[in-house]
Amino acid sequence: MAETLDPALPNEVQDRANKVLELACDKELMLATAESCTGGLLAALLTDVPGCSHAFERGFVVYTNEAKSQMLDIELERIESLGAVSKEIAIDMAQGALRRSEADVALSITGFAGPGKVGDEEGQVHFACAVRDGPTVHQCEHYGPIGRQGVRIASLNTALEMLEQALRV
Secondary structure (H helix, E strand, C coil), rough: CCCCCHHCCCCHHHHHHHHHHHHHHCCCCCEEEEEECCHHHHHHHHHCCCCHHHHHHEEEEEEHHHHHHHHCCHHHHHHHHHHCCHHHHHHHHHHHHHHCCCCCEEEEEEEECCCCCCCCCCEEEEEEEECCCCEEEEEEECCCHHHHHHHHHHHHHHHHHHHHHHHHC
């Protein structure tokens, strides 16, 4: 059970985090995250479970385009041309997290948690899960205008589902 995030998260999210960490521990695999719209919540959750947090290797909170470029080796021009909230950048973020860590599996999250500029779809979030020497899987969700907290919690649940699927292979 998560300790410090416990009051803020639904039980299903905490239970799924426990499963993910147990699977990672059982398989002796390390996890990394690259987060934008969730601002490090996934990393916080994966380090908040006593006895299993050693399966978490590191997290990158890359909210700006510059941070994505500098920390994850994504060309700034690529981010600007494709958009930070896109399939391609989500995949680049997950693969960059693997390159910049000792992790075996990396999960990225980039999206619009709240209202943005004209043309930005509130609640649209792209995810990618990359496995070292394995596939990278992308998923896009359209949560709608459910508020920043709603989008972030829904994103945690989707991210944990993707990690669980990657660890079960």
